[in-house]
Amino acid sequence: MVSEALSFILQLLIFPGFLFIICLAFFSEWVLRKFVARIQNRMGPTYTGSGGILQPFADFIKLLGKEDIVPAFAERTYFTLTPLLCLTLPLTALFILPMTGHRALISFEGDLIFLAFIFTTLTIMVFLGGFLSGSVFSMVGGVRAATQLLGYEIPFLLALFGPAIPASSLSISKISTWQAQNNAWGLWTQPIGFGVLVICLLAELELLPFDIPEAETEIVAGWNVEFTGRRLALVRLGRDVELVLASTILADLYLGGPQQVWIIPPIIIFLAKMFACLLLIGYLKTLFARFRIDQVLSGMWKYVIPAAMIQFIILKLIW
Amino acid sequence: MSGSTIKVIIGPQHPALKEPERFILETEGEYVVDVKVRIGYIHRGIEKAMENRTYLQGLYLSERVCGICSDAHTTCYVQGVEELLGVEPPPRSRFIRVVVAELERIHSHLLWLGIAAHEIGFDTLFMYVWRDREIVMDLLEIVSGNRVHYATNTIGGVRRDLNDEKIHKILKGLKTLEDRAKEYLKMIQKEQTVLKRTVNVGILSKSDAIKYGAVGPTVRASGVKRDVRADDPYAAYDEIPFNVIVEDGCDCLARIMVRSREVLESIHIIREALKRMPGGEIRVRVKPRIPPAEALSRVEAPRGELLYYIRSNGTDKPERCKIRTPTLANIPSLCKMLVGGYIADVPIVLAGIDPCFACMDRVLVIDREKREAKVWTLDMLRRYGREWYRKR
Amino acid sequence: MAFAREALRNIFKKPVTEKYPFERREPAEGFRGRPVWDMKKCIGCGTCVRVCPVKAVEMIGRGREATIKHHLERCIYCGQCAESCPVKAITMTPEYELSDTDKSKMLHVYERK
Incomplete structure (x- = not known):
């Protein structure tokens, strides 16, 4: 019992948990x-x-050492909370996505819904953080992030839940296992999705x-214009983790996730798929x-949402 | 319109502006309803400095008015001084001036195209265009010995001759450049995201373009055929057949197209100039002192009509040298373009006139209440500065 | 998607960036670098001092005994001095890495032997 708990903690902290994901995030940025x-x-x-492979890490360390400034007009709570959540939310989401084997670190029925929840929370945090930073540019950036959410959220959810229908499960681990076992990658069965x-x-x-919320030439850096020092470091690391998260979602939900091929371990296959999505x-x-x-x-609203709906209808007709 | 507008301030420091200048936009939601421009942040006192230098030294100062169209400035200055002297430069030098001026136009337009792409977030195009711009920069280095300040022109001719080896290199470089330019022209017209951001953005109608006195590619993109090279030929432009590129789009895409097509036209002009170039001397010697006279010289710089007014007083230094750069002429039409557009479109519209504020800034104080403008002398400025610092 | 092909083609190309401090580019023929005075030819007429637009050249003494001081930090490398020199004692070398943090190194003194 104790050794089991210890092993879980090790998994959570080192592999495939926290440390591994952070290293992967820096590497993906590079x-x-x-x-x-x-x-x-x-x-x-x-x-x-x-080849500059340590550059993202060096950037991170450099930002940690910079002066930490909270603008006079900023709402202190949210200003502190946003960078933290920007990092922790995608990290949490990565724990429920399978990377090393059939089962994710934490897996339960319905974790797909949890994933969707995390994504929306992330955007709302961006909006709040930007809006309450007290600068015109960050305010415009925050509002733009929220407005953009209105556009992409519906097709995003539709495409996210598409693979759940053939696998008849709302657990990401089960969906990717089903796809790997039946050789029915989402990419082939539902390309529009x-x-x-x-x-x-x-x-x-x-x-x-x-990149409208942080359009450089229009609104300087958008919602994260006021973040400096370690806050900016966290925001940037959060973006890298998000990048890993995005490619992992694509690899898990549409490319069959980690699967054993011949004698190659699943983690290698998974990384190959993930980096293909990243590229x-x-x-x-x-x-x-x-x-x-x-x-x-x-x-x-004109093109992407109808496309997602058509994909859903086709799925319903087949399964 | 009273309480509902928000002031959005762009500049003096803003990533869309490469140089400090301030635009105060009155906005209603996402729309711009009024623009106020505040110029003069990088006034450098060049006109005054001209008066303390001999004509020959002033040549190098005029070259440094602008880092991008440095050849246009020297050509204009040199033409003015030659007119004062009553000297005609030898025919071969006039053709060399055309070659350098057109190479510079290509380099300036490619630079602008990259910046415009960057303003709409298309960094890949920006990198590609600037990569290919290196070709023309290298050609300029071969011709003049330098990449930025060419120092080709001198009073009474040009300083360096072209030999066959150089001409061969130019023709070879132009061939690559032509292929690339044609490809970009094709790709830009096909790329949907570029079209989405530039079509019907920053409209300047034909009548407005004439009314606000726009110059250069800005006015040609509004369907007005106005080009100093054709209207009032200088150097050897009267001996070279070329087309004035005009587009009827009146929007940012038309401005992109005019400049891209002008790159191709410039390549054509350089080829013609190299073909028709006569032999002979490249410069005549001139006297350092110039009898009292005044001269007005016009040149089509890459950004539009550039104007120099020079007055001599019998010494070896000019009494007055007035420079009117194309950006200043385009500012009123810029305000017209911005009004009614989206805030998100401000950077590309701003970039649309190819602004070069450092060249433009002169001290001209405009009293908005009294609606009058006056030019400040150096003494007035000095006094004002002293008082301002004392008050702080 | 008009740039899709162009982008794909470029992945396999070598970057165009020059690895500057490691690989130096040869300046073109006729490049205007640091001007150098040949004091054997110099007659000390002071033309270079007069024509210099930025007053980067200083002459101490007059005629054949004169010493030339060239302030590199003021020089704009226009090459007017080399052009105006009546005895062609000034040449523009292709040297271009001329910046320094030590101002005293920016002064080049040309003395007669």
């Missing part, structure tokens, strides 16, 4: 930065570590063409100009 740089014919980070989910994740992660996101992020907020809303 992969994304290098990849985008290559697409744009640039070098990307080069100095820290071999996959596309919709990728688009919505781009919007959720505030990447181009949906897809990175590739898409370089291809577009930024939309305007009204264009996002109308585009989402």
Whole structure:
């Protein structure tokens, strides 16, 4: 009993828990930065570590050492809470997603709903944090984040729950296991849903063409304009974890998640799938100009939501 | 309209502006209803400094008015001084001036295209365009010996000649550049997100463009055929056939298209100039002292019409040198474009006129209540500055 | 999606960035770098002092005995001195890494032997 508890704590803290995810987050940021740089014919980070692999970590450490400023007009509670939640919410979400084997660290029936809840909370935290920072730019950024949520939330949820229908379960671990066992990856059985989910994740992660809440040339840094020092460090780390979360969701819900192929352990297969999704996101992020907020809303309601619904209807007809 | 407007202040420091300038936008929701511009943050006193330098030294100062269109400034200055002297530069030098000016136009337009892409968040296009801009920068280095301040023009001609090897390199570079420019032109027209952000954004109708005296690509994007190179040919432009690029879109996309197509037209002009270039001298020697006279010189800089007014008084230094840069001429039309648009579109509309504030800023105090403008002399400024600091 | 092909093609290309401190680029022919005075040719006429737009050249003494002081931190590398020199004693070298944190290193003195 004691050893079981100890093992669980170790799993939670080290592998595949906290430490592993943080390292993975730093590594994914590096992969994304290098990849985008290559697409744009640039070098990307080069100095820290071999090929600049330690650059995200170095950025984090540097930000920790910077002066911590709370603006006079900011609401102190939310200003402190937002960076913390920005990191902890995606971390919590990653605990319920399977990475090393069939079962996630914490798995229960209905954790898919919990995941959806976490995503919405995250955006609301962004809105509150931005709105209560007391700067015009962060206020506009926060409002834009909330407005954008209105556009992408419905298709996002539809695409998230799509894979649950054939697997007839609301547990992410069960869905990915079902897909791996029946060789029925969501990518092949419901390609439209996959596309919709990728688009919505781009919007959720505030990447181009949906980086409206932090549009650099329009509103400086948007909702996180007032964060400095360790708060900004946490926000940025939270963004990296979110990036891992997004690619993990795609890998787990639409690519069958961790599965044993021949003698290759599931974790390797999972990482391969996850980084494939990461590169897809990175590739898409370089291809577009930024939309305007009204264009996002109308585009989402006109094209993306109907697409998600059609996918749902097709699913219902087949299963 | 009274209580419901919010003031959104853009600048003096803002990521969309590369140089400090202040725009106070009155907004209703997401719409801009009124714009107030406050200019003069980077006034450098160049016109006054001109008066303390000889004509030859002033040449290098005029080159430093703008880092991007430095050749246009020297051409304009040199033409003015040559007019004062009554000297005609040799024909070969006039063709070399055209080559450098057009290379500079290509470099400036590509730079602008990258900035415009960055303003709408399209950083990939920005990187690609600036990568290919290196080709033309290298060509300029080959021609003039420097990448930014070319120092090709001198009073009475140009300083460096072109030989066959250089001409060959230019033609080779132009070929690559032409392919790339054509490809970008095609891709921009097809990319939906770019079209979404630029079509019907920052409208400046034809009548408004004429009314507010817009210049350069801004006015040509509104369907007005106005180009100093064609209307009042200088250098060797009267001997080279070329088209004035005009677009009827009146919006930001039209401004992108005008500049992209002008890049192709410039490549054509350079080829023609190299083909028709006569032999002979590249410069004539001139006297340092200039008898009293006044001259007005106009040049089509990459951003539009550039104007120099120079007055001499018999010494080796000018008595007055007035510079009117294209950005200043485009500011009134910029205000017109911004009104009625979205706040989110402000950066791309601002970038649309290719502003260069450092070139523009002069001390011109406008009294809004009395509706009158007056120019401050150096002494007045000095007194004002002393008083201002004492009060603090 | 008009840029999809172009972006894919670039993934496999080498970055265009020059690894500057490790790889130095050769300046083009006729590049205007640091001007150097050849004191064997110099006749001390003071033309370079007169034409310099930024007063970067200083001459101490007059004629054949004069010493030239060149203030690098003021120089704008326009090359007007080299052009105006009646005996072509000034050449523009291709040196371009000229910045320094020590101001005294920015002063180049050319003395007669």
